[in-house]
Amino acid sequence: MLAIGAVASVVGVAIALSIDWFPTRAAAKVNEIDTLYRVLLSVSVPIFVLVMTVAIYSVVKFRARPGDMSDGAPIHGSTRLEVIWVTIPFLLVTGLAIYGWVVLNDVEAKQQGETVVKVRGQQFTWHFQYPGPNGKTVDSDVLYLARDQPYKFEITTSDVIHSFWVPEFRLKQDAVPGQTTHVRITPDRVGTYAVVCAELCGLGHATMRNTVRVVEPNQFKAWLEQQARGAAATAGGGAAPGGGAAAGKQVFTSNGCGACHTLADAGTSGTTGPKLDDIAAAAAKFGKQRGLTAAKYVKQSIEDPTAFVVPGYPPVMPSFKGRVQGAELDALVEYLLSVSGGKGGSG
Ligand SMILES: [Cu+2]
Incomplete structure (x- = not known):
């Protein structure tokens, strides 16, 4: 039974690790997050396979044959087995929790020279606000970001709970009425992605997507200045x-x-x-x-x-x-x- 379990575990882990689970990697720390996911998979797949192997084997092997009316042997427990099955999961879960905490702590660490972008969720779109030149603010519905610039997103909502998520950046954070939540991301790959609302927020939830454009820093600067000028012109006229x-x-x-x-x-x-x-x-x-x-x-x-x-x-x-x-x-x-x-x- 253990041999079948061991072989099945190896096959299960090989399959789990051969699957390409992740979208494009477009931010710093993404590799760390993906590795955490793979480690969790490598630990949970063998446990799942082992438990299922033992369960299926036992159901088949120890099933009641026709005419067998016996009640099975009385079992009064096994202290040694109980100690083993409490200790092993305890050590596993504690170890994984510590590893997860170390990764999370690093991912959430304050970065040098970070730019604060205000993110506001609203049924069914996102709004972004940047600190512009000369103390002005710039509003946009497209999330423009400069490559390799650390960002702190301050997230709020005008109505119900939403969740700010860019799969290519991996991180996800809820927008909660009455609170400001935050998430730190340093995009490191130029490209076009999508902010997806990851919290069911009403009938239009599935349409709640805005474009993210990660551009070179000089392009970002030009865009921001142009937006600041445009906003001023509109306000004046x-x-x-x-x-x-x-x-x-x-x-x-x-x-x-x-x-x-x-x-x-x-x-x-x-x-x-x-x-x-x-x-x-x-x-x-x-x-x-x-x-x-x-x-x-x-x-x-x-x-x-x-x-x-x-x-x-x-x-x-x-x-x-x-x-x-x-x-x-x-x-x-x-x-x-x-x-x-x-x-x-x-x-
Ligand atoms: Cu939403």
Whole structure:
């Protein structure tokens, strides 16, 4: 029985280690984390195989034959066996826990010169905020990162629990209402990846993905400066008459509307909610049914989305009341109606 178990264990471990479990390695410490995973596999596979071998062997070997009405031999325990089966798992689990703690401690260690990026989860998108040049902040829905720069992500949420996860960086951290959690990552490979929400957060959970771009440090610097200039230009022109639509586009982008809505002008392709390329016509039609102007209809759809849900779509849109308001809301409505061919303003 032990021989069968030993052979099966060797085969099991060989299979487990030959499988390529991991996505691309794109951050420092990734190798350490992957090694921890492989060590845990190498220890747990033989235990699983051994237990299953003994169990299956015993069930077959000691099964009751037809006509056998005996009750089996009375067993009063074996102190020596009990000591063995308590001691071995205790040592194994303690050893693995210490190893896991050492790795975690190293992965979570504060890094020299780290940049703090604020991450905010929201049904169903992510927002990122960077310290920009001259004390400004830069907002983005794409997570731009410079290669080999240590980052500390400070994670919050506007609504329910989400979980910040980039599989290529391996680490995962929950976003919990009322708390700021954090995770430290140093990306070390240029490429495009995805931030995936790893906590079931509502009907649109599966669509909660944003792009991560790891670029060379000089490219990152150029991007950040360009964003800082762009934000300043929008802030300056936003209140001006006629500038509403441009400011509205910024509102659309910074609130992550594109995660769920397709809008060619904003370059988004979400499919959870209605396509907004023809919202002017839809707003006119549905508005008329409900006795609202197109602009009032769009405004209501943003502030009170469940008041009317376009047929064929799930009622999953969260209310943006209080999040998008005043001039921002007017600009967003004007923008949506203007890019889709309708009249802006009061409609
Ligand atoms: Cu989520």
